[in-house]
Amino acid sequence: MGNAIELYDWNVYAIFAPFFAAQFFNLKHPVSALLATYAVFAVAFVMRPIGGFLFGWLADRHGRRMSMLLSVGLASAGSLLIGLAPTYSSVGLTASVVLVLARLIQGLAYGGEIASSHTYIAEVAPAPRRGLWSSIICISSMSALLVATLLGATLSTVLAKQQMVGWGWRVPFVVGGVLGIVALVLRRTLSETNAYEQARTERQTGSRPSMMRGIWQNRIAGLRVIGLVVGGTVFFYTWLVAAPAYAITVKHIPAPEALWSGVIATSVMIVVLPFAGALSDRIGRRPNFVFFTLAAAALSFPLNRLIQNKAWQLTLAMTIAGVTIALVVSILPAVLAELFPTHVRAAGIGVPYSLAVALCGGTAPLLQTWLATSGRGDLFIGYSVVLLLIGTVVVLAMPETKAKPLE
Template identity: 55%
Template structure:
């Protein structure tokens, strides 16, 4: 549930940005307010490396369970802060500061959540079913996004654009905080992984404990592979699940409820495809999945972008569905691939830090960059940028060894 809640919170922010942008920034300039809100979306991403370092150290030194408990507590606090923050009309720029601080807290929490959770699942998974088991990371994440999207469609349909802009946008953030408290309780009942329990504990003499940072440096090539594989994936993912619907609502002026329903249909297909792709990787290997994603999306990026921006909701839905099917081939196994690159004593930090850096640099800037370029009739430049990152991932996948059924030591 914690990973689902992380994706729920993150998606709620991007999805509801057109509704609450004027609540935190100057309402006289609608486009400027939206861009400022999306800029804070990126700022939250830049706290992820900090969270990856802090919670990665906790997970690799004190245990995966403790890191997951601490990250969900901070995540819930950020959700409550946004949902209860005063508007720009009441406190002026202080509203923007409240939103900034909440996003920084959420970014730090999210930086520790995903690597801790995916390491936990990978270490608990049976050797020859790791692809299937770790696909639950993105299945739960997609379920969180689906929940946010369903809630958005329902609220938009009931309260309309005016009601959503006035107060309806607060509901999903407050619910996120409440779900976080429940998840916090559940995580206190988890057991630690056997792989971590075999690592010398912090109570032993320092000389007998493996150094996290020395281990990270020794596996810097693996960290580079994480960045190379993540860059294209995160840009492609956020451009289709966050930036595309926000652009369709705010710029193309498509019906918000219809756009959200189209995304719901695409997400359902994505959720079904994820475990199937994970199972496939357990049989034929990780590299074929990674190559299929990179090459396929590089070839289809321009046609799908043109289809999505044709001004028709059905076209946006078809383009998003096709894109998410390709994304599923990579996203389903990314946690397994990353876990298989590092030894136990540095696994969370080794996967979390480079992943957070890549997501911050590339994924966090995607909604802002895509919206800004599209607003200047330069969408083709963004698509070319995404294709270049996808081809980097193809090169990394092609030159990486196959890791299917590799024991986690």
């Protein structure tokens, strides 16, 4: 529930960007306003590596539970701040500053959430079923994305466009802030993992390396994390998060239809996720990754060509992309946790993962929209394919970690 709330707070920004973009910037051209809004979306990703570092240290030294409590609290506060923020027409530049500040807070929080929640679920899962259990994280995340997209589709269907732009876009942000209280209450009931408790006992009776030394000693694993994540994060943000907004702004598909396309695609992906996780427990992590990277690379150009000006085209493209990426996102917590020892696992996951997402995922909607509107959309697709093929090379060079005991 906590992970769902955080991803909801994070991604509802991209989904509702077409409706509130002009509220925070003095830009009359809708595409220019959207690009400025996506620039803020990208800037927020700068805070994610910092969040991965700070919350990773907190989780490795003072417990996964404490780190998760603080991260969900910050994320919800950022969402509430956006929902209640004044507009540019009322306070001028201050509105833009408030929006940036709120997104920086959310970036810090979500960088910490990845570090702590991925570590927690991997450590409490039975080793033979760690792939299946890790899919819970993505099921909750995609369920949150589904709720956010469903809310957008419903509001844009019920409300007139003027109402959506005027106040309807505030609803999902306020809802996210309020639901954060529920997540805080639930997370207070969590107990620490046995792996963390054992590592803490060893640290008290002996010497363990500092976090920085631990990250350096596991630098190869950190580089593997970056290689595994860069292609997938661009593919994910392009097709599962920003695709409806891209279709509305660039392809001029009506907003309700584009958002309902997202609802359908996300629903199908959620059904596939546990099967993808269980498959990795049976055949290994590497086959899942290799098939995804090669299939996504092969499909990127055809899927982009498929989307013209019809909602069914967007629905089909997003659904195919969602089923493909389910093979990887379902098992990421398991794979990343299996690369690091317990005493540096949260920071080891959080820092390189957040760096990869900040560099490639956060800029994906901005690059895609800018290049597409300037007639160079194929450059973005080619860039995505190169990153996916880098992931293929990394996977083929790494050992199989299925059911590996967590040290």
